[in-house]
Amino acid sequence: MALLADFENHRSRLWAVAYRITGSVADADDALQEAWLRWQHLPDDEAANPGAYLTAVVSRICFDQLGSARARRETYVGPWLPEPVVADAPGPEDRVTLDESVGIALLAVLERLTPAERTAFILHDVFAVPFGEIAEVVGRTPVSVRQLASRARRRVRAEAPRRSVDRDEHRRTVEAFLAAVLGADLDGLLAVLDPEVTWRSDGGGKVSAARRPVLGREKVARYVLGIGRGLDPLTMRLLLREVNGAPGLVFADPMGGRVSVFAFTVHEGRITEVDAVANPDKLRHLDVRAL
Known part of the structure; x- marks a missing residue:
């Protein structure tokens, strides 16, 4: 013992x-x-x-x-990203910095x-x-x-990318991104994305994902809206969750068993990097229905 x-x-x-x-x-x-x-x-x-x-x-x-x-x-097929650690997002009072x-x-x-x-x-x-x-x-x-x-x-x-260590700023920026995605708001996306934002998708060749980074505010905004148009609003869930120690997003389709995890780098109120993990092999540890 x-x-x-x-x-x-x-x-x-x-x-x-x-x-x-x-x-x-x-x-x-x-x-x-x-x-x-x-x-x-x-x-x-x-x-x-x-x-x-x-x-x-x-x-x-x-x-x-x-x-x-x-x-x-x-x-490995496409960009390789770490396996994300996902938890319920704490309130801003729980931790001051990231x-x-x-x-x-x-x-x-x-x-x-x-x-x-x-x-x-x-x-x-x-x-x-x-x-x-x-x-x-x-x-x-x-x-x-x-x-x-x-x-x-x-x-x-x-x-290492420039980033904010202020949780409130990070959370507000991710929430603004989420609102723009749900509202299919191109102007809202452009406002929250850094002009030189980078989007990386890790599908590992198992699911559809960009095999090269998407670079620049206009291209990333249109890419995100394109993904949104292909989702079923009746079954999909976009959830604010703690992703590797910072506010991030989880896309879950409980009916189809699909899940993707999005981690964000934020600097001065704008998103400079998005790392999207969709490879199901890297998400086996997540309970999709619980999320």
Whole structure:
């Protein structure tokens, strides 16, 4: 029972580490399951610091997963986006700022890093794991890990999109987008979209989705309205939900079992990026009817 209690005490942090390293709900779940199996067979008094030990085990499992995942993604159809985490949207009083480290846009940037860079950046910059402990995970020296994290940090700063950290502003902007979509309001869409907005769709070749990013306010607005015209208003649901730590949208068709998840990047009251995940393989963890 003590082993289980120790593991459960650290489960939420372990899952957070695993998800940020892999960008996959399924892989994060698998990593925790494997870590639990190893933890059960650990000799007594082997881990003086259960949290640090389990973090290292989960991180090493995820680091190993990244190699095969990168190979699979080289043949992926269309843009690859992380598996979204969806929850009921909290009120603006629940959190003042947004958690950038779990945002879809940042996780997509992390895909451009090497597995070692990504692991070092997540563990050090997000979870404050010392370089010496990270070195054991990635099989490098602490000095090398420091360099990995520094390179990753520079790239993230250069490539991560500009964004608001104000939840109220983000939510108001997403609500304005939703109202314009439901009203088929082209002018309303143009007003809420940044002139250089980017729309990415991840259908994985399983469902209809743009296989290249849609760029620019006019093209994105017309693309969105085109999607809206193909939906059945009697069965579809467009819901404001928490998507990877920020207000986003879920499209659900309970009758047809279809679901798509939309994450937004907002800057100065306008949407600069939309990441739409429609690949059903990446949404298996969602309960469509409950949503």
